[in-house]
Every structure is written in structure tokens, then in C-alpha cells.
Amino acid sequence: MAGHSKWANIKHKKAAVDAKRGKIFTKMSKLISVAVKEANGDPTHPNVIAAVDKAKKFDVPKDNIERAIKKGSDKNADAMEQVMYEGYGPGGVGYMVEAITDNRNRTAQEIKHAFSKAGYAMGVPGSVSWGFTKNTDDQWEPNPGTEIPVAEDDESKVEALMDALEELDDVTDVYINAG
Numbered sequence: 467m468a469g470h471s472k473w474a475n476i477k478h479k480k481a482a483v484d485a486k487r488g489k490i491f492t493k494m495s496k497l498i499s500v501a502v503k504e505a506n507g508d509p510t511h512p513n514v515i516a517a518v519d520k521a522k523k524f525d526v527p528k529d530n531i532e533r534a535i536k537k538g539s540d541k542n543a544d545a546m547e548q549v550m551y552e553g554y555g556p557g558g559v560g561y562m563v564e565a566i567t568d569n570r571n572r573t574a575q576e577i578k579h580a581f582s583k584a585g586y587a588m589g590v591p592g593s594v595s596w597g598f599t600k601n602t603d604d605q606w607e608p609n610p611g612t613e614i615p616v617a618e619d620d621e622s623k624v625e626a627l628m629d630a631l632e633e634l635d636d637v638t639d640v641y642i643n644a645g
Contacts, residue, residue, distance in 0.1 A: 489635070490524050490526075491524070491526050491527075491530055492635070493566075493637075493638050494520065494521035494524055494526045494530075494534075495521075495530055495531075495533070495534040495537075496546060496566040496636075496638070497517045497520065497566060497638055498514070498517045498518060498521060498531060498534035498535060498538060499535075499537045499538035499546055499566075500517075500538065500546050500547065500548050500566050501513045501516070501517040501538065502514050502535050502537075502538025502539050503538045503539075503546065507538070507539035509535050509539075514535070516604060518531055521534075545568060546566055546567065546568050547566070547568075547570070548564065548565070548638075549564075549565050549567060549570060549573065550563070550564055550565075550591075550595070551565065551574065551577050551588060552588065552589040552590070552592075552593050552594035553577070553581045553586060553587060553588040553589050553594065554586055554587060554593075554594070555581070555584070555586045555623070555624060555627045555642070556586070556616070556620040556623035556624050556627065557614060557615075557616050557620045557644075558614055559614050559616060559620075559624055559642050559643060559644045560589075560594035560598075560608075560612075560614070560642065561581075561594065561628070561631070561641070561642055562594055562595060562598055562606050562640070562641040562642075563577055563631055563637055563639075563640050563641075564606075564637070564639040564640075564641075565577070565634075565636040565637045566636060566638055567636040572636075573634075573636045574588075576634050576636070577631065577634065577637070580627070580630045580631050580634065583630070584623070584626065584627045584630060586627065594643075597609050597612035597643050598612075598641065598643065605639075605641070606639075606641040607641070608643035608645075612643055613643050613644065613645030614643055614644055614645055615645045616644045624642065624644055
């Protein structure tokens, strides 16, 4: 039974899980830092509290949260900003992509590449957002009557594009209007 090591299998599975968690922790830290910057360093601001609560839902350690708050309140830190990109996917489904970045051009190109690799296109600002509104939880949701019915053969394409966008480092959330 050469090559069948239980420890090796566990090690590879653990590495994959740790990589996913690390990516989530990074995204949540960026989200907190941007919220603190927008609140001018006030950790009691409602946006900061909401970002910390969201991070806690993903089990982000307290040390990481405190570091993100400290980084956001540092005046000499890199200028992280929250940006929104829009695009169209399979069957005309609209995608709203929220990202936090220190380089708009790089992030725009990464998102554009994800859309074009799947055979779809990014839209101009406002091309998709007209069909969405923000709810009380600061999440985008489709306006009534703007949901697009997705054919069975397009469902997997919608999910694949959504997964490809969420895999990008700077992307924090992806919203769609698929019905």
C-alpha cells in the first residue's frame, strides 16, 4: 500500500481549508479597514460595527479584527477604497461586484478578465445597478420585477461565473438578479 498515507490526505485537505479561511479573513480585514477609514478612525461608528459583526459571522479571530481596526485608523496606511463593478452573465443575468482595493485598475482588469474568460462582459456604471436596491443589512437585492429567469442549462454557468468572481482577492461580495 505504498503512497496511501492518511496523514498526507489530512494535510492536503487541511491546507485547502486553511487557504479558503485565510482568503475570507483577508477580505473581512479589508472590509473592516475601509469602514474604519470612512468613519475617520471611530470604532463605534455603525458601519464599523456592521463590518466587525460580518467578520465575526465568519469566525475571524479577535486579533485579526483588532489589527484591521488599527490599520484602518492609521493615517499613513495604503488608501484602500470600496468600489463597485457591474456586468452581464449567462441569460442576461446582472452581476453587482463589490470590491475593496488599493489599485482600481488592477481590480477592474481582474474582474473584466473573469467575465471575458467565461464569455461575458462587464457593464458600464449604472447598467445593472438600476435593477438593485440596498436593503437594511447594506446588501444589494433585485428590485421587484427585475429578476431574470435562468434556464436550467444556464444555472451552472451563472454559478461558475459567480464562483470565479468570488475567488478574486479584492472581491468581497457578488450579487445577481437571477430568479
